[in-house]
Amino acid sequence: MSATLVIEDLITTFPGTVRPALAGISLEVRAGSCTAVLGPSGSGKSTLLRSVAGLEVPDAGRVVLGGTDLAPIRPEQRGISLVSQRPLLFPHLNVLDNVAFAARVRGVPRREARRDAADFLDVVQLGDLGNRRATELSGGQQQRVALARALAARPGLLLLDEPFSALDPGLRTSMHDLLAEVRRQLSPTLLLVTHDRDEAVAVAERVALLGNGCLLQHAAVQEIYTRPVSLEVNRLMGGLNEVPGTVRGGRHESELGSLALPEDAAGASGPGTLIFRQESIMVSGVDGPGIPAIVSAVKPQGARRILTVQVGGQLLHAEAPWALPVAQGTPVRLQIPRSALWVLPEEPTATTTGSTPNATGDAIDQLVTDHV
Amino acid sequence: MGNRKATLLVLPATVISFFVVVGGLLAALMQSLGLLPFAGPPTLNSSAYLTVAPDLPSAVALSFGIAAASTLIAVIFGFVTAMLVMRGRFGGRLIAMVSTWSIPFPHLVGAASMGLLLGDAGFLARIFGTDSWPELVGGPAWIAVIAAYSWKESAFVALVVTGVLLTRATAYDETAALLGAGRLRRLRHVLVPLSLPALGVSATIVFVYVFGSYEVAWLLGRPYPEPLPVMALRLFSSASLSSRPEAAALAVVTTIVALGAAGLAALALRRVPLWQ
Incomplete structure (x- = not known):
């Protein structure tokens, strides 16, 4: 259920714009690990996730998951699931059938799919709400169901696009704990987009910092705080x-x-x-x-x-x-x-960063590219 | 905006609609029962209903068949159009423009155009040869009538479904794709269920409208058997003033069948999960 993700020189430009939304991003997320993609609004975080998922077609670069180049593969065949800020539970299905959706569209018989879905609902501690309508759940419960539904698809990579940003602080903390529990049980490979530094630290072991479509630094949490490259x-x-x-x-x-x-x-x-x-x-x-x-x-x-x-x-x-x-x-x-x-x-200009000569290669494994 | 203010705002339109619809129905009902005679004292009787009774089964069946076929085709074409517009495929905007183009045309203009297109001396017959041209206008299968209604109403269905899906279907479609659903599975498991309430409501409106409208069937249909509204129109325009109660009786029957269809549709919609 986990695979290593390698992104190489990914460039994505939206029609009608000059500046690319992603300007040559390279990144590696090891199997079973969690990397938080952090950055201000408009830095390209969500575009990176959508490009990896196949929902945006990049102009150049490669996305490799578990050794397979995903370029010719449709989103539905990539083995990637996405949980976004809105839970997007199917309103015509109850909670259990939402979680069973991936199995059902794979052709698994209804009874077997529901049995499997019930196990994943247990993982997110909502095992007793399977018969409820999705609209009857609170925001936090809906987001848990969305997480269970994504996990039930058994993705090689799970993308989380600011999944907890609409929740109140207390609920967000409990979702972080839940995610830690899910990681302990299932070890999925996670790529989490967030604009919240505290959330990145709470959930991920590595942070990829984006700015203006460029990867500014990709390093362990403590390193990026105390050993920034610019x-x-x-x-x-x-x-x-x-x-x-x-x-x-x-x-x-x-x-x-x-x-x-x-x-x-x-x-x-x-x-x-x-x-x-x-x-x-x-x-x-x-x-x-x-x-x-x-x-x-x-x-x-x-x-x-x-x-x-x-x-x-x-x-x-x-x-x-x-x-x-x-x-x-x-x-x-x-x-x-x-x-x-x-x-x-000293940097030549305020907007251009370079690799630090006094940072060791091991400490900082991501070179910084010039802004476009 | 508070509920009270909203109620006050819609009140003028509601009062006028209520007056026209209920007033018209009451007048038709009273006339059909002999309570609004042109001459002489009003006497409650069912002679108008008994006079039209022999022709009722075939007229109701014919109207029902035309309405059902037109609704089915309009729903299918309308849904496909909505999907194409929503996905932006094959020039979604162009399709949206072309399909909604038919909406401002009056039904009578649409029917006349369909007659000129499908008639045995029409445009298509001249292109493909008139010798073996099928009897589309005035034929036993009422094809030109059904085609005219389907063409006109499919745009209405497409507009309603597109309006409902456009704001949210893309997100659900992408979510389903990333859960492993291919295009057909997404259509079956996501897009059709999400569209069902809009399809149900628009199909009901189309059915009731086609069932009760006369222009297209009157222009493109055959003289006999007559659909209910065409028969009602003929009797209403008849030189004999005694035919007016019979026309009113047919209008009442048309209303009852249409309301029955709307009631059944409402019951069916209540079983749709999304409607609940």
Whole structure:
């Protein structure tokens, strides 16, 4: 029920447009793994999924599933299922027959198809709702049924196109847990499109970040957060801190002083932008250790607050708990763990990214292409 | 918009329709029962019904046959047209334009055109030879009549089904494809069930309309036997004023059969899962 997906130089252009929706995407999703395709609206996420499914015909490139080139194969014969934001349960069928749909169209007798469907309804914990009409279910239940129906088709690849984005946060969390349980039981290969970074982290082990139809980086979750290949990736992943300076002898020198870099970040000497996540900074009172700073703004963000602090002429952002007594003008101290530091060489333009010379080939396995 | 406001907005149209339909039916019923005589005192009697009774079975059967055949063909062609428009195949927009082109034409113009096309001295007969040309106009199978109604009403069916399917069928069609359903399976298991309510409603409207309309059958049909509405028209236009109650009796019978058909269709639709 799982196969490795390889996408090679996929280019898709919609009629009447000049800029391709996908501009040469290459990506590999190993069998049984889950990759989240992340990116802002209009970055080509859904087009990538539709091209893989065969619902859009790419201009160039290859989609290979389990060693088979899918180009000449119709969508219905590709062994790929899709769960989209809308559950799209067939309104003329009850829940059980929706899940049994794939078996029925394969020619499996009704009774056998329903027995099989009941097993998949059990997987999504809705075994007792088989006789209900699809329209009688809540949004979360409908999405579970849609997942069961897709799994019952026993696809080599399961595509999820923002399947939980219409659900409330609590329901979304329970769907993430359900998906983890499904992965434990059935090990499907998953390609999940989302615009929610937290969802990508919760569900997938790797993230493919798209921007303007280009693949900006494809890496493990922690890597893409802490070892981005460009400032654009850092910003798209929510990174707020960029400190210009110079790398010299394994240290970064800037307004923050001379900071020792971790081994994988201490590459060639020269101008480079130091980046680190706002979550990794430890903020303490003025008597604590670290770099002295002055709070210039405090912005609540859920259970924590984002502090804007000034270190000399450099503005930084740091997350702090509500318990820390800070306000505008409060002097604080900042500690930045060495392992959180990362340096990107100066980029020629703001919109063009390149592979980082100080990132090892193993750490970042996806080269960055120029924007079109 | 609240329910009350919506009710108030449709009230004028409803009142006028109610007045025309119910008023007309009551007048026909009263005239057929001798309660609206041209001369003399009104007397309740069933003589109009008894006079037309011998011709009723053949007239009802003929009207039913024409309406059923026309509806069936219109539904098939309308559904196929809707599918082609929806999938954008073979120039979906062109097909949509051509098929809906027939809607603004009056039935009488359509019937006359069909006569000029299918008659034994018509356009097609002149192309293919008149010697062996079948009796399509005024023939025993009422082919020109059925063809005219089917042509005109298939556009109506296509319009209704396309309107219902266009916004959602593509998504369901793609979902079914990615669950392994080929084109025919998608048609059978998804598109036909999704279209059933729209097909049922439009088929009922087409059937009731064809059953009760006279123009096409009057122009392209044979003189005898007559369909119900043609017979009613003939009696209504007769020089003898005593024929008016008989025409009214035929109108009442036509209405009863049409309402019965609509009622049966409503019952059948209630069994369609999507309608529920």
